[in-house]
Amino acid sequence: GENVEQHPSTLSVQEGDSAVIKCTYSDSASNYFPWYKQELGKRPQLIIDIRSNVGEKKDQRIAVTLNKTAKHFSLHITETQPEDSAVYFCAASQQGGKLIFGQGTELSVKP
Amino acid sequence: DAGITQSPRHKVTETGTPVTLRCHQTENHRYMYWYRQDPGHGLRLIHYSYGVKDTDKGEVSDGYSVSRSKTEDFLLTLESATSSQTSVYFCAISADSINEKLFFGSGTQLSVL
Numbered sequence: 001g002e003n004v005e006q007h008p009s010t011l012s013v014q015e016g017d018s019a020v021i022k023c024t025y026s027d028s029a030s031n032y033f034p035w036y037k038q039e040l041g042k043r044p045q046l047i048i049d050i051r052s053n054v055g056e057k058k059d060q061r062i063a064v065t066l067n068k069t070a071k072h073f074s075l076h077i078t079e080t081q082p083e084d085s086a087v088y089f090c091a092a093s094q095q096g097g098k099l100i101f102g103q104g105t106e107l108s109v110k111p
Numbered sequence: 112d113a114g115i116t117q118s119p120r121h122k123v124t125e126t127g128t129p130v131t132l133r134c135h136q137t138e139n140h141r142y143m144y145w146y147r148q149d150p151g152h153g154l155r156l157i158h159y160s161y162g163v164k165d166t167d168k169g170e171v172s173d174g175y176s177v178s179r180s181k182t183e184d185f186l187l188t189l190e191s192a193t194s195s196q197t198s199v200y201f202c203a204i205s206a207d208s209i210n211e212k213l214f215f216g217s218g219t220q221l222s223v224l
Contacts, residue, residue, distance in 0.1 A: 043215040089153055097209040101153035
């Protein structure tokens with residue numbers, strides 16, 4: 001079945017630096033790739049998503065890139081701030097539309 | 112929590128007892144989902160619904176059943192709870208497309224002793 005691998009599992013950066021989280025997927029039919037942010041004790045919240053017909057999407061300090069050939073997509077956060085500290089989950093759609101989530105990346109931004 | 116409410120927020124129960132978790136939405140969204148979240152596993156889909164009385168299994172559906180008799184309510188039942196079902200359960204909704212732009216509830220922490 002579909003598998004989504006997410007790396008790294010933990011990431012620590014200094015405030016102002018960039019952070020990159022990468023996910024790989026196995027189902028070549030996947031065509032929708034969202035990213036969710038979950039602060040400690042809170043619900044996951046959608047921060048950005050991309051479809052397979054687009055290679056890159058940006059929203060202020062957040063961007064997602066997709067390489068369909070290599071079956072990987074990445075989340076880029078620039079000019080990180082302490083409030084970016086959270087667990088980030090990637091996901092990929094599989095046939096039938098169901099989402100498969102990655103295992104999560106705990107991002108810590110140190111002031 | 113505007114739009115989606117889960118109840119209860121916390122529950123402790125014993126192995127072998129039935130448990131029902133409720134998800135209530137006020138957004139009139141078509142799609143509703145139940146996920147469980149465990150360390151190292153991310154979010155895993157248990158069941159989902161694409162309309163009243165229309166449900167389907169997710170990747171970890173064994174031991175769980177669901178019902179949706181009204182657009183606004185989606186119930187998750189553990190017929191006979193086991194310790195492996197100790198988890199945080201999230202309900203989610205989406206409007207136009209299945210599994211796109213999910214809006215999650217605040218979660219239910221379930222402990223099975």
